[in-house]
Amino acid sequence: MARLRISAINFLNPAPLLYHFEHSPWAEELAARYDTRYTLPSLCAADLHAGRADLGLIPVAALTEDLAVVPGCTIASLGKVRSILLLLRPGVRLETVETVATDTASRSSLAYTQILFRKFVGTDPEFLAPAPADPLAMLGQADAALLIGDPALLALERKAEIDGALGACTWIDLAEEWVGRTGLPWVAAVWAVRPEALNGETAARLVGDLTASRDAGLAHREGLVAEWTPRIAVPAETIRHYLRHNIHYVLTPECVRAIELFRAYAAEIGALPPLAEIRFLNADAGFLRSDDRKPVDLAT
Template sequence: MPLRVSAISFLNPAPLLYNFEHEPTASELRTRYDIAYTTPAQCAAQLHAGAADLGLIPIAELDEHLAIVPGCTIASTSEVRSILLLVKNPHAFSVDEALHQVRTVAADSASRSSLAYAKVLFAHFHGNRPGFVQQPAEPLSMLEHADAALLIGDPALLAREHRQAIDAAQPHLLWLDLAQLWRDRTGLPWVAAVWAVRPEALGHHSGVTAQQLIDDTNNSRIAGKANVETLVAEWAPRIGLPDQTVRTYLTQNIHYDLDDDCLRAIQLFRKLAAGIDALPPLNHLPILASDELASGI
């Protein structure tokens, strides 16, 4: 029985899924994995409910019942561009003061990690706990009745492409990158998601061992990073972005290697989000001792 996989239908995981979606590897991998596409929040819900065995899930949804698959992540070491916080600032406050003044945030509900990051940043670094209201990802509508809008994924990238029109309709906006805010305040990468697996699904049930899973996911990551131009050609017309925007996003804005800094960032995020120091430790599948793969673990 193939391992049931819940994956994300955004641009940013495209390199991680490369071998699963492109020949000559896709046909073979379909014998081991059955992939369904949804939002990050639904990936986590399906994994927790037992409707999926493996998921590319927000780090806010990790718990001691799941195991992190080493090597792969969706992260950023500076500006990510796809997590955008728009803040009304008619009085030309500094960024810190403007964030302190926010009382309501209209938020796209696609990613629980991004919502959790925003709440952590407001509470721990700006002494503020604004109310969050979920709305469809349309920036001008979101800002009609809220002090700020949080856009996630492809809608955030599209908003940046149309910044001139948005600024004309809603002047005095601060355009803030959530990953850059996190980096500036912690010195650590912003980490959105990792592959997580229900350990009991491995082995006899699916025929996929921990070692095979680590091999397959990391080989796909390596192939995706080596075939960026193929992904640019596929995704630029699909979401209506210029080739160079997609190329820069996949090669400079997103960091795909789950390294030690990313693991430290996950630990800090969990601590701040939970508000307690003594959290149950997270599980990790045994790390593959390959030079090429270990460079991203």
Template sequence: MKNEFIFAGAPYSNSAPLVDKLTEVDPRVRVFNDHPASLVRDLKAGRADVALIPVAHLFAHPELTMLKGLGVAADGPVRSVLLKCNKRMGHIKTVGRDPASATSNALAELLLKKHFKQKIEMHDFQSLENPDAAVVIGDRALCADPGPAGDIDLAEAWKKMTGLPFVFAVWAVRSDFPDIEAVTDIVHQAYAAGFQAMEEIAERFAGKLGGTTIFWLDYLDHSIHYKLDKQDLEGLNLFKKELSTSIKY
């Protein structure tokens, strides 16, 4: 058994209930944050043993294994994964990806092509000066004003299309990691403690980013959920299937 477990989370408030208490539940744990899109590289390079990776990267890397039971999910509007529209639906041709995201960029492309039946091109954020719409995730999306032609909440659109919740990110390890049981135990204990501390976490983000404690509590405790049930797994599997058949990502 290793004497140190390195965990990597995302720098968003929705990571906090999963990540905040990790070091308290086990003295072997060290934690750092990185953009979700970079976490798969951290895992593969051995900079992290356990990371909260975008599910799109989990699907693309069969050498990774998901830890069971927890993730960052939404059943209906998530409020922090948005397509911010400069033009109205029907006029959207170019879409900027959020450079920090993997899952939401793929979800936006899937929904625009399949659900909204638009002919669109996805572009890296920097390569496009004024996209017709842009994917924005995390606290930046949650706290921003709506785009000139409004916002589309991507978890809400997914729910309308499929009737299912959507899972954005899950804890994962390299499949040959020897202590899967030990770290699974740690993430569940940390979430149990994080859940108890939800109000304290909400207060901290209200102090840091503005808004009331109730606003953050509502987001972390209602818009997002962390315990994955059968429906969540159904949503996850359907997304995997849709990505493999409908779009390249």
């Protein structure tokens, strides 16, 4: 049986989800069934849609009806997440933002930001072409700067320097903004699979492998802190707090409702195409639709 090709994200936040894939003795066993490759969030989705990957940790903006969400795991937040930031230049308010500089942000980050302006604030600023994730340079050409992932965490560590150079900026945590305005979690990414790609691999074992890896990662967060401290220029305590308190890793019913609301809002404002339904991989019954959670024939 051919190995399932995994497209994953090489950021700090998915580290607990990938624990078994990166640590002995489980990594050797899983390597017999999975071929794991690391890339950017947007490219995870591109690989999955193009058939270059069978399973991907993809932004929720990239979900389509052809993919099935693997239950159990997510990258989400129940409040402040720290790794998706909108910085406003001094003197600029959300209502007066006219231009937004973006880094190589995922489609989800862009869509969440567009929802903030178009749906919640009632404005429609211009989003500039992606630029390197340098907040000083970004705010030199735009009213606001969008940073995600590790660059956002690094920017927070440089807050005094950035504010000292530009004046007191406004720092907005977009996850906290979404949770405050909707009462639902902010959800960034989920595991998704192409139905035809299972190729003999059982749904139950796939769900079990990913869930067990997540659980092990959550149980070994201190070890992950030690591993990641040399890899990212932030203090160990920042990494510890991020993994323990900022990121939520369990795909709850509230997270599913948040994804559905996010996709509905994004379609309403024209940021993303409509998604009529979300399909879910079920360990016992194949694929489930989001509306009734009843099994779906794999041929449909």
